[in-house]
Amino acid sequence: MLNIQDLHAKIGNKEILKGLNLSVNAGEVHAIMGPNGSGKSTLANVLAGRNGYDVTKGTVEYEGKDLLELAPEERAWAGVFLAFQYPVEIPGVNNVYLLKAAVNAVRKYRGQTELDAVEFLGLIKEKMKIVKMKEDLLNRSVNEGFSGGEKKRNEIFQMSVLEPKLAILDETDSGLDIDALKIVSEGVNSLRNEERSIILVTHYQRLLDYIKPDHVHVLSNGKIIKSGGPDLALELEEKGYDWIKEEAA
Amino acid sequence: MSTDIQNYISDFDRLKNDDWFANSRQSALNLFKDTGFPNSRLENWKYTDVRPIKKKSFSNVTEAAVSVSTEEINTIRFDGLDCIEVVFINGVFSKEHSSLDDLDNGLVVENMLDALSNDQDLLAKHLTKYADDKVSPFTALNTAFIQNGTFINVSANTVIEKPINILYLAKDSNGSLATHPRNLIVMGEGSEATVIESYIGLDDANYFTNAVTEVALSSSAILKHYKIQQESLNAYHIGNLNVMQGKDSKFESHSISLGGALVRNDIHGQLAAEGAEIIMNGLYMTGDKQHVDNHTRVDHLKPHTLSTENYRGVLNGKSRAVFNGKVIVHKDAQKIEAHQNNANLLLSDDAEIDTKPELEIYADDVKCTHGATVGQLDQNMLFYLRSRAIDEETARSLLTYAFADELISNINFAPIRNRLERLVIGQLPDAALIREFTNE
Ligand SMILES: Nc1ncnc2c1ncn2[C@@H]1O[C@H](COP(=O)(O)OP(=O)(O)OP(=O)(O)O)[C@@H](O)[C@H]1O
Ligand SMILES: [Mg+2]
Numbered sequence: 001m002l003n004i005q006d007l008h009a010k011i012g013n014k015e016i017l018k019g020l021n022l023s024v025n026a027g028e029v030h031a032i033m034g035p036n037g038s039g040k041s042t043l044a045n046v047l048a049g050r051n052g053y054d055v056t057k058g059t060v061e062y063e064g065k066d067l068l069e070l071a072p073e074e075r076a077w078a079g080v081f082l083a084f085q086y087p088v089e090i091p092g093v094n095n096v097y098l099l100k101a102a103v104n105a106v107r108k109y110r111g112q113t114e115l116d117a118v119e120f121l122g123l124i125k126e127k128m129k130i131v132k133m134k135e136d137l138l139n140r141s142v143n144e145g146f147s148g149g150e151k152k153r154n155e156i157f158q159m160s161v162l163e164p165k166l167a168i169l170d171e172t173d174s175g176l177d178i179d180a181l182k183i184v185s186e187g188v189n190s191l192r193n194e195e196r197s198i199i200l201v202t203h204y205q206r207l208l209d210y211i212k213p214d215h216v217h218v219l220s221n222g223k224i225i226k227s228g229g230p231d232l233a234l235e236l237e238e239k240g241y242d243w244i245k246e247e248a249a
Numbered sequence: 250m251s252t253d254i255q256n257y258i259s260d261f262d263r264l265k266n267d268d269w270f271a272n273s274r275q276s277a278l279n280l281f282k283d284t285g286f287p288n289s290r291l292e293n294w295k296y297t298d299v300r301p302i303k304k305k306s307f308s309n310v311t312e313a314a315v316s317v318s319t320e321e322i323n324t325i326r327f328d329g330l331d332c333i334e335v336v337f338i339n340g341v342f343s344k345e346h347s348s349l350d351d352l353d354n355g356l357v358v359e360n361m362l363d364a365l366s367n368d369q370d371l372l373a374k375h376l377t378k379y380a381d382d383k384v385s386p387f388t389a390l391n392t393a394f395i396q397n398g399t400f401i402n403v404s405a406n407t408v409i410e411k412p413i414n415i416l417y418l419a420k421d422s423n424g425s426l427a428t429h430p431r432n433l434i435v436m437g438e439g440s441e442a443t444v445i446e447s448y449i450g451l452d453d454a455n456y457f458t459n460a461v462t463e464v465a466l467s468s469s470a471i472l473k474h475y476k477i478q479q480e481s482l483n484a485y486h487i488g489n490l491n492v493m494q495g496k497d498s499k500f501e502s503h504s505i506s507l508g509g510a511l512v513r514n515d516i517h518g519q520l521a522a523e524g525a526e527i528i529m530n531g532l533y534m535t536g537d538k539q540h541v542d543n544h545t546r547v548d549h550l551k552p553h554t555l556s557t558e559n560y561r562g563v564l565n566g567k568s569r570a571v572f573n574g575k576v577i578v579h580k581d582a583q584k585i586e587a588h589q590n591n592a593n594l595l596l597s598d599d600a601e602i603d604t605k606p607e608l609e610i611y612a613d614d615v616k617c618t619h620g621a622t623v624g625q626l627d628q629n630m631l632f633y634l635r636s637r638a639i640d641e642e643t644a645r646s647l648l649t650y651a652f653a654d655e656l657i658s659n660i661n662f663a664p665i666r667n668r669l670e671r672l673v674i675g676q677l678p679d680a681a682l683i684r685e686f687t688n689e
Contacts, residue, residue: 050632076638088629092651092658097686098637105638141651142633158637 001026001197002047002067002166007058009046016042018222019058024166027194031208031233032201034219035241040201041085043219044170048082049075062166076102077109079165083155083172085201090142095154096124098142099161106162127160131187148175156187163191168199173207185210205237218244254285256306260427261393263310268365270372270395277382277392284386296571296603297513297542302485307427307457309394315339315421317451322346325416325449330664332414332445333358335399339419340428342397346416355407355440357400361431364400371402375435379463380491385515387487391429391461398431401444405437405467412443412665417458419481420451432462436470436498443473443662448488450481450508457485464491466498468522473501475665479672480508482537490516497524503660504543505669506533507676512541520547520554520585531560532656534676535568535600542571549582549615556586561656562593563649563676564600574619575607582612589619594626594652596645646679647686 002024009017016039024030034040046053047060049072060067067075090098103123104114115123128135131153143151152172159167169188173181188198188211200211208216208230216232217224220241225248226232236244261278286303287294317338326332335358336346342360349358357368364372382389399415417430434444448458458480466472480486486509492500504514518527533541547556562570576587593602606619626648634644653673660666674683 048632048636050636051628071641072632072635073638073640073644076636082636084633088627088633090630090633090648090651092654093630093634093647098634098639101643101686102638105640109638162638 001063003059003061005059007043007046007060008056009042010054010056011042011052015056016222017046020219020223022217022224024197024199026197028214029192029198029200029211031213031216032199032219033203033216033233033236038220039222040219041170044082044085044168044199044201047168048072048080073105077106081159081162081164081167083152083159083167083169085170085174087143087151087155089144089146091144093142095140095142096138099124099158102158102162123161127157130160130190131157132183133157149177149180152176153180153184156184160187160191165195166197166199167191168201170201171203172200173202173204181207182210205233208233220245220248253303254282256308257390257393257427258282260309264394264396269369270365270376273377274393274395277389280382281386281389281393284389287386293544297511297540299511299513301511302457302487305425305455305457307425309340309427309429317343317346317418317420319346321451322416322418325447327414327664327668330412332412335360335413335415337397337415337417337430339422339426340397340417340430353407353409355404356409357402358413359400361398361400361433362396364433365395368400368402371435372400372433375463375465376433377463379465379493379519380461380489385489387459388461388489391431391459391489394429395431397428398433400432401434401442403436403440403442403470406439407437408440409442412445412662414445415447417446417448417460418451419449419454419456419458419484422454422456424455426454426456428456428458430458430460432460434462434464434472436464436466436472438467439469440467441471443475445475445477445665447477447479448486448508449477449479450484453481453483455483455485455510456481458487460486460488462488462490464493464500466492466494466500468496469498470495471499473662474503476502476504476514477669477672478504478506478508478512478514480512482508482539483510485509485511486513488514490514492516492518492527494518494520494522494525494527496522498522499526499528501528502530504529504531505672506531506541506543507672509541510539512539514541514543516545518545518547518556519550520556521550523551523553525551526555527557529556529558529560530656530659532562532653532673533560533570534563534653534673535570536565536676537568538566539568540570541568542573544571544573544575546575547577547587549576549578549585549587552581552583552585554582554585556588558589559656560591561653562591562602563596563653564593564602565596567597567599569601570603572602572604572621573607574605576609576617576619578608578610578612578615578617580611583614585612586616588617591621592652593621593623594649595623596626596649643679643682643686646677646683649677650674650683
């Protein structure tokens with residue numbers, strides 16, 4: 001599904017990703033953990049196509065395509081979804097209209113017929129239940145005035161409506177209360193299947209109690225320096241990152 | 250006297266100037282002869298060069314009568330909105346298309362020419378009293394030709410529910426037409442009304458509209474005023490709105506400027522008694538080589554007066570816009586509040602904006618704020634939308650629309666708001682897509 005090799009990326013003159021390798025198969029859940037500033041969001045952004053990054057070396061292959069060649073919207077059409085660490089507020093752009101346009105853009109790309117208002121509403125209703133999304137949030141401007149937790153929940157709601165093939169969740173658990181964490185996790189779990197891959201960026205083992213990862217990676221200083229199974233996350237929780245950094249050095 | 254105004258003098262000589270207002274017209278013309286057109290050495294005209302108007306021999310003489318069909322007018326009507334309508338074609342009142350029968354008690358709406366004979370007392374009291382011929386040569390020029398235009402009088406304590414829709418239409422104008430519409434709106438004590446002035450070019454001709462509107466609000470009167478400027482993209486439009494406000498009166502101005510090659514909109518509000526409030530909202534959207542200048546001025550003459558101004562501009566192509574908002578707080582006008590904001594979105598590298606707030610404060614206990622911003626589309630928002638499968642072009646249009654709509658969504662009168670939203674969408678590169686986005 002996704003194959004990242006020797007990825008180097010810079011912002012301005014600052015190199016942030018320094019030879020990152022990661023391979024994700026269809027149906028797998030990968031957790032990426034790592035110290036603040038190590039490059040986790042940068043990786044997520046580069047995968048989603050945000051501009052401002054210079055990829056100086058390496059390749060990213062997604063479903064046989066060169067992902068880095070595609071515009072952000074083309075990646076979204078092809079099934080890539082990024083749940084942002086800091087979702088932006090967009091005054092004047094309605095949440096539901098955005099979702100409808102997004103769903104239909106993806107359907108069009110897949111050669112499916114576009115959903116009409118009634119069909120779309122049906123879809124929305126069903127997905128709202130899964131993430132327990134409050135109805136009044138739907139008709140507001142995108143994220144405008146949403147609380148931190150509401151923004152995160154909205155990201156997962158969008159994800160469940162769009163049904164991506166590769167979902168990258170950048171610290172979706174940060175800022176969620178315990179109930180919301182459970183709900184969001186259920187939302188993610190409900191999307192799990194053999195065709196869909198999920199990359200979870202998180203600082204906390206707690207999320208991984210709810211969403212069991214197949215693989216856990218440590219990203220430090222722009223590289224994956226250690227990979228393992230779910231146990232690695234427990235070990236990190238207990239011992240922090242220093243021992244791995246030393247090991248890797 | 251310069252020769253470049255000879256055409257206007259010839260027009261004046263042809264004018265049937267034999268009523269009680271004849272002397273006023275003559276002295277306005279004399280004043281215009283003395284000053285001529287303003288030049289850019291004048292601070293007030295620094296950024297707007299009116300030489301294109303001066304160079305052309307515009308004339309208010311129309312050869313053949315131009316006919317506009319009802320179907321044509323229907324396309325620019327507010328659908329489903331029951332209005333009182335006053336229609337002018339190439340500056341001349343069209344009785345045929347206007348609907349001025351069966352007006353409510355306490356309401357007068359008539360062509361200025363009729364008002365000059367029917368309502369001499371009211372006109373003698375108000376006409377030319379709020380728009381100063383000495384301030385702008387264009388106003389003097391307009392006064393010299395006062396004939397066609399709309400006179401509205403709303404009696405004390407009368408509430409007019411139906412909006413009064415004034416349409417100034419230009420069509421087949423031969424590339425040399427000048428019109429000088431003159432409007433006067435007199436609002437009695439405690440009266441309420443909504444007036445829409447639209448200036449619309451039905452083709453892409455080059456013509457010159459020189460409009461002046463005067464508004465007098467007695468105590469506690471409320472007037473909502475909309476100006477929709479959709480002149481031909483080759484037309485020149487100079488519009489001057491002057492408002493005199495009594496105690497506790499409220500004036501709401503919504504000025505939407507979309508058309509015209511060279512446009513200047515002036516608004517002057519005088520808060521002449523305590524409790525008077527003025528709201529000025531404006532939106533200008535420009536492209537190609539359009540030049541649109543909005544000048545506003547508010548005089549806080551008395552204590553406890555309030556002004557709120559919000560102008561937004563969306564500039565594309567090689568267009569240029571000017572915003573100048575002047576607020577003058579006069580001596581002893583204590584405890585006033587004046588808020589002003591001008592935000593601009595530059596969609597192209599070649600577009601240009603000059604924005605300038607001007608505050609002159611001669612009182613000490615006042616609350617004034619002002620701000621101006623000039624920016625591009627927000628990259629984070631753009632990326633967010635694109636990451637949600639919206640293609641770049643649509644995302645740009647959508648964010649542009651959202652920016653402009655901040656102003657229009659505040660209009661609480663749905664038929665006008667919807668119409669304006671459609672007009673704004675129509676100005677955007679991906680009109681059809683945005684319409685899809687918002688039409689459900
Ligand atoms: N626009 C930018 N300009 C300069 N440096 C940047 C920019 N964006 C990110 N960085 C730097 O890149 C590094 C990696 O940032 P990134 O956001 O990817 O970290 P992260 O691993 O997601 O951290 P956190 O756990 O705090 O979210 C940091 O040192 C950050 O300061
Ligand atoms: Mg991060």
